[in-house]
Amino acid sequence: MEIYGFCAPGFEALYDAFARNFRECGDTGAAFAVRQHGELICSLWSGSADRDAERPFTEDTLVNVFSSSKGVLALLAMQQVAADKLDLDRPVADYWPEFAHGKETVTARQLLCHRSGLVAFSERVKDSLIYDWQAACDEVARAEPWWAPGSKQGYAPFLYGWSLGGLIERVAQKSLLELYRDMLAQPLDLDGGFGAEGHKSQRIADVSPLKQPLHELRENAIGRAIKEDRKGPVAMAFSNPVSLMMGTNSREWREALIPAANGHFSARDLAAVYGDLSKENPETLPKEWVREASREQSHGRDMVLQAEVSFGCGFIRSSSAADLRFGGSRGFGHPGAGGSVGFADPERGLGIGYITTRLGQSLFMDRRAVGLVESLYGLL
Numbered sequence: 073m074e075i076y077g078f079c080a081p082g083f084e085a086l087y088d089a090f091a092r093n094f095r096e097c098g099d100t101g102a103a104f105a106v107r108q109h110g111e112l113i114c115s116l117w118s119g120s121a122d123r124d125a126e127r128p129f130t131e132d133t134l135v136n137v138f139s140s141s142k143g144v145l146a147l148l149a150m151q152q153v154a155a156d157k158l159d160l161d162r163p164v165a166d167y168w169p170e171f172a173h174g175k176e177t178v179t180a181r182q183l184l185c186h187r188s189g190l191v192a193f194s195e196r197v198k199d200s201l202i203y204d205w206q207a208a209c210d211e212v213a214r215a216e217p218w219w220a221p222g223s224k225q226g227y228a229p230f231l232y233g234w235s236l237g238g239l240i241e242r243v244a245q246k247s248l249l250e251l252y253r254d255m256l257a258q259p260l261d262l263d264g265g266f267g268a269e270g271h272k273s274q275r276i277a278d279v280s281p282l283k284q285p286l287h288e289l290r291e292n293a294i295g296r297a298i299k300e301d302r303k304g305p306v307a308m309a310f311s312n313p314v315s316l317m318m319g320t321n322s323r324e325w326r327e328a329l330i331p332a333a334n335g336h337f338s339a340r341d342l343a344a345v346y347g348d349l350s351k352e353n354p355e356t357l358p359k360e361w362v363r364e365a366s367r368e369q370s371h372g373r374d375m376v377l378q379a380e381v382s383f384g385c386g387f388i389r390s391s392s393a394a395d396l397r398f399g400g401s402r403g404f405g406h407p408g409a410g411g412s413v414g415f416a417d418p419e420r421g422l423g424i425g426y427i428t429t430r431l432g433q434s435l436f437m438d439r440r441a442v443g444l445v446e447s448l449y450g451l452l
Contacts, residue, residue, distance in 0.1 A: 073327060077103075077116040077131065082451060089447035090116045090290055091439045093428075098282040101129040101429035103339035104444050106399055107347030111419040116446075121429070132273040134264040134336040135427040136320055140408035141266065141335025142232060144256065144345060146184060146365065146386020147357060148248070149240055151255055153180075154361045157243045160184070160385070164235075167242050170213040171235075174245045176235040178221045182387040183236050183367025185369035189217025191226040191376050192309035202230070203328040209238035215367060218305045219429040221374075225383070226375035229309050230316055235331025236386075259355055261319045261346045267324040268336035276336060279410065289395045289442065292435045293378035309376050333409075339425040342414030346405060350416040362418075366404040388436075390415075397435040397445070407436045420452060 073094045076322070079086050086104070093099040095231040101119035105112065121127040152158040160181040164171045171178070175190060182188045193215055201208055212234040218226065228235070237248045244251055252265050263273035297306040311317060316333070319325050325334060331352030348354045349362050357365070368389055381396075382389040388396060398405050399422060400417035405415020410431030416423050424445065432438040 073118055075116055075118045078112040078114070078168065079116070083114055083448070085451060086114055086116065086438045086444070086447055089444050090118070092443065094118060095235065097286060097301045097440045097443075098284055098430050099134070099428055099440060100125070101277055102440070103129065103131065103425075103427050104131065105339040105425045106448060107343045107423040109213050110347060110351055112340070112343070113224070117339070119429070121275060123278050123280055127353045129241070129277065129429075130275055131276060131340060132263045132338050133275045133277050134273055134338055135277045135412060135429055136268070136270070136279055137228065137337050137342070137412040137414075137427055138333050138408035138410055140337070140342065140406050140412050140414050142332055143387055143406035143414060144252075144333045144335055145236055145240075147345065148237055148255060149180070149184060149250055149363050149364045150357055150385060152240055152243050154358050161282070164239055166214065168239055170210070171239075173214055174216045174388040178217070180239060181369060181385065182221055183232070183239065183403075184227075184400075185383040186227045186232070186374070187222050188224055189219045189224070189226065189227070190215060190231055191218055191228045191305050192231060193217065193312050194308065197313050199313040201313055201315070201322055202330055204317055204395060205234075208234045212238065220363055224375050225370045225372050225381070226305065227309075227377045227381070228332070229376070230330070230332050231309075234329055237329075237331045248329065256345065256356060260348060261340075262337070264335070264337040264341050266329055266331045266335050268334075271336070273338065276326065279429050279431055282432050283364060286432050286434065286439045288391065288434055289438065290379070290435060292433060293399070294376075294435070297378050299336050306376050337414075337425070339427045339430045342425025342427070343414075343423045344425075345423065346414050346416035349424050352419050352421075364412045364417075366418075367403065377435065390397035392440050393436075395438070407441070410439055411438050413437050421444070424448070
């Protein structure tokens with residue numbers, strides 16, 4: 073397997089760590105990028121961008137990074153806070169009157185740190201709903217929380233995107249895609265964005281499951297929770313509608329706006345976003361608001377993820393667990409289903425991105441990303 077790209081002097085060992093994922097962990101198309109103090113010190117890629125191995129994977133290939141999209145969305149929200157257009161502690165309903173039905177007290181902060189109770193639709197919705205941005209936002213506004221807002225931490229795999237995205241559009245008086253383009257894509261020269269059509273790069277990779285499962289770093293208890301209660305919040309969060317778990321290579325999925333789950337980014341994109349946030353003077357968000365976004369807002373055993381997680385404002389905070397260790401204690405970022413991840417380590421000025429076309433089953437980072445991160449930190 074030929075590895076393309078470069079590593080700065082002193083970081084050459086990352087070549088072998090990256091190649092190991094192809095030799096031993098089932099990668100067939102992937103990329104890894106690292107920025108330190110704003111400079112790109114590593115950008116590696118290899119493999120193919122389609123399941124027939126006919127299209128080569130390149131540096132600007134876009135991959136559906138699933139929930140790693142949430143960190144980018146959270147940054148757009150925090151930009152509105154910094155611009156004094158959004159107050160974290162005001163009710164969302166002040167900006168979005170239709171956001172009611174038991175959610176009248178839910179604040180923007182609670183949405184961001186997964187304490188709104190709005191984790192899933194409790195009533196079955198049409199499969200086509202997720203492809204209609206306005207209809208999905210309207211449905212979220214009508215939805216009832218599963219428990220009293222603020223009382224429990226519960227990750228919202230998909231509704232997070234429509235609830236937070238709908239709020240952002242209302243306070244900014246612009247479309248989410250326009251905001252993304254003006255506030256992030258152009259300033260940071262990003263290749264991808266939400267969905268996969270119409271961005272700087274048209275190199276879109278197909279995703280598929282790993283042929284052989286990796287050794288899990290922790291138990292993924294979500295499957296058990298779904299089996300125990302098919303109508304409970306965990307099951308409904310991931311399968312209502314069922315189209316949430318299907319068709320991610322389809323044109324319909326790629327053309328839709330599903331900002332909690334269908335961001336298509338390159339590894340270089342994720343490294344750029346988090347590399348900027350790790351700098352002393354970020355371009356995209358004032359330092360005081362980076363600190364607020366990465367400060368612990370909620371911590372505990374998550375009702376949906378079935379694991380102990382610490383959230384900032386939209387970002388998962390670094391922990392001692394290998395699959396959530398984003399550098400030091402100040403690290404923050406967001407993994408995505410299947411294995412992709414982006415995170416910032418402000419203590420070392422690092423921004424890291426890893427994307428893969430072969431989807432694993434780990435809850436957070438799996439052996440591939442963890443191996444690359446551990447190799448990097450061994451060189452610092």
